[in-house]
Amino acid sequence: MGALHEGHLSLVRHALAENTDVFVSIYVNPTQFGVNEDLDKYPKTWEADMAKLLELKKEFREKSEEGTAGEIAGIFAPTSKVMYPILPPSSEIDGDGSFVTITPMGKWLEGASRPVFFRGVATVCTKLFNIVQPDRVYFGQKDVQQSVLIKRMVKDFHIPTEVRVIPTTREADGLAMSSRNVFLGETRRRDVGVLSRALFAAQDAYNQGEVRAGQVRRKAFEVFDQALDKRDGAYFGNQKIEVDYIALTRFDDMTPIEDSASIDPSEGAILSAAMKVHPVTNPETEEERKQIPVRLIDNVILEPR
Amino acid sequence: MGALHEGHLSLVRHALAENTDVFVSIYVNPTQFGVNEDLDKYPKTWEADMAKLLELKKEFREKSEEGTAGEIAGIFAPTSKVMYPILPPSSEIDGDGSFVTITPMGKWLEGASRPVFFRGVATVCTKLFNIVQPDRVYFGQKDVQQSVLIKRMVKDFHIPTEVRVIPTTREADGLAMSSRNVFLGETRRRDVGVLSRALFAAQDAYNQGEVRAGQVRRKAFEVFDQALDKRDGAYFGNQKIEVDYIALTRFDDMTPIEDSASIDPSEGAILSAAMKVHPVTNPETEEERKQIPVRLIDNVILEPR
Structure with missing residues (x-):
């Protein structure tokens, strides 16, 4: 979708390492935006994107x-x-x-708040795969539900390609790279590291032996509780932060693991989360007065063991 | 879907004439049958199908x-x-x-009475095309809405194949060949030629200059009126025959041409029809007592001129 950052470039690097000819697709796909969503606001940075890809091409020339x-x-x-x-x-x-629809997994988590999103993703990827006919396709783990859904689509429709999912690239404080991060601004940027810290804390608990689903999720919420003030079901720092979900799901079909159940350690699980970061509560600068809400997602893999 | 007849073999002959390697797919696809439809009753004739294809292979050996x-x-x-x-x-x-859905054209005509039908067709063809990766795919004109829908799907999804639509193969009295014809039995078989005669009469009227949509459709109904008794909106010969639709639609997207409109002769049109043939009214033989309703479809092309 353009607005390339180091996470995208990591996909290209992996593709360059594993293939002879790499095609980079850049397309802001209208059908994955709902009628009231931010298609028009999505950052379009063609010149900068091309510069980054040329730089990468140079880096790999030898x-x-x-x-x-x-x-x-x-x-x-x-x-x-x-x-x-x-x-x-x-x-x-x-x-x-x-359209291509992949349900029920396209209806949950990200699909719950964005009903046309995964239909748009599955549809545009089908077209993209048919046009480019790639041996391998590269997706980022950050959009974990998308990558699981594409794997399911490739399997169900017998699409002759291999789906590679590349680990999330992160900022120094753990924030997953995203094109939407540029909308945060300085003040909000300071508070949002809580999302990855919460997921890592839960992952640590799992790695130390905790398999009770409710306890693993609670570990993540404890990080929010410690970092921010909680009232009326939301968190407050320099701005209101609403946690949309922190969800434990199975690997292959992203069905939920209930709090009362346990993670099967031989299967592992995906812990994914989404939160909405509202504009700063007391805006002081011009940038702060113009802020829009930013929705961030992230996830960690609880590896099978 | 198996139960091969001369119409299917005609598709294979055309494919043999235009390609080096021909794959014949035989699969009774469950997702294009509704919950109350005749999936279980669909004729399965594997041995006879293989014999026919072997015969054809021999015929083409030289x-x-x-x-x-x-x-x-x-x-x-x-x-x-x-x-x-x-x-x-x-x-x-x-x-x-x-699933793959192609709307709105998948909702009309055949799709109106069979809501999952075209979703099933589009989905299974997507898988089939991905598995076989054919240069060309062959469909019969008898299922005209299916062929238009597959063409649209190939275009919209950029599927790298060419869709060939082969003219309908007919019995001596004009009846379009169909796997369902075997269910008719002798008595009903005598009356159903009316369907193609009606379509041909309307086609003749168009070829002689009639472009008023209502008049073209009326020509088709006149053939029914002359051949059968009409009461309570249905036709009666040896059995009740209900005309589901006789519809004029445009070529590329099968949108309807209203009765009050005219066919654009430079574009032409498709005249398609469906009718339900009930069991004979006064069954005498064992075969007649066991009859099930049979739904027949047919169509003619009003060629651009």
């Missing part, structure tokens, strides 16, 4: 030439007329069009 | 060997576990699963 790595063979940046020959594509959940 | 035609390289007859890795696939319209 390896590409000696054949120890692949090369960036092309950028695929289609128009919506190419991706959706019959325009405009619908952003309504019951709207008409040619 | 041409195949001299390279003037292709050869039947394989039969693709998967289990449902292959086609639907997560079993059982849902037959409910709001059921969960991994």
Whole structure:
């Protein structure tokens, strides 16, 4: 979707290490945005994206030439007329069009608050795969539900490609890299490290032997409780933070693991979370007065053992 | 779907004429049958199907060997576990699963009375195309809405294949060949030629200059009126016949052409029809006493001129 950051570049690096010809797709896909969502606000940074990819191409030039790595063979940046020959594509959940739906996993977690999101993702990826016909496709673990859903789609539809999921790239304080982070601004940026710290704390508990689902999730909430003030079901620092979910789910189909159940250590689990960061409560600078709410997601893998 | 007849074999002949390696898929797809439809009753004739294909392979042997035609390289007859890795696939319209939907054209005509039908067709064809990766795919014009929908799907999803639509194969009296014809029995078989005669009469009127949509459709109904008794909105011969629809639609998206409108002769149109043939009113033989209702469809192309 453009607005490239180190997380995206990590996907490209992995692709270069494992393939001869790498195509980078950049396309802000309208069908995965709901009617009231932030399609127009999504950052578009074509010049900067190209500069970063050229830099990466240079960095790999020697390896590409000696054949120890692949090369960036092309950028695929289609128009919506190419991706959706019959325009405009619908952003309504019951709207008409040619769509791929993967349920029930597309209805949960991220799908619960964004009903058309995974339909848009599955549909655009189907088209992308058909056009590029890649041996391997690279997705970031940060969007874990997306990567599980794409794996399911590839399996169910017998798409001749291999899905590679690359670990999340993080800032120094643990914040998962995201194109939306640029909207945070300085003040809010200081508080949001709590999300990854909460997930890591729960992961530590699991790694030390805790398998009770409710206890693992509680470990994550304790980090929020310690870092921020809690009132009326939300957290408050320089701004209100609403935790949308902290959810334990199974690996293959992302079905939920209830609090009263235990994680099967031979299977492991995914602990994923989403939170909404509201504008700072007492804005002082021009930047703070113009803030919009930012929704952040993150996850950690509780590895099978 | 098996139960091969001359119409299917015509598809294979066309494929052999235009390709080197031809794969014949035989699979009775559960997701295109609704919960109360005739999946279990669908004729399964594996031995006879294989005999017909072997005969065809022999017929083409010389041409195949001299390279003037292709050869039947394989039969693709998967289990449902292959086609639907997560079993059982849902037959409910709001059921969960991994599905391809093409709307609105999948909701009209055949889709109106069979809400899951085209979802099942689009889904299974997506899988089939991904597995076989054919240069060309062959569909019969008899299922005209299906062929238009598959063309739309191939275009919208950028599926790298060419859709070939082969003219309907007919019995001597004009009846379009169909696996369901075997259910008719002798007595009912005598009356059902009315369907194609009605469509041909309307086509003749168009070819002689009639472009008023209502008048073209009326020509078709006149054939029913002359051949059968009409009462309470249905037709009666040896059995009750209900006309489900006789519909004029545009070529590319099958949108309806209203009776008050005119066909654009430079664009042409599709005239398609469906009728339900009830068991004979006064059954005399054992066969007649066991009859089930049979739904027949047919269509003619009003060619652009």
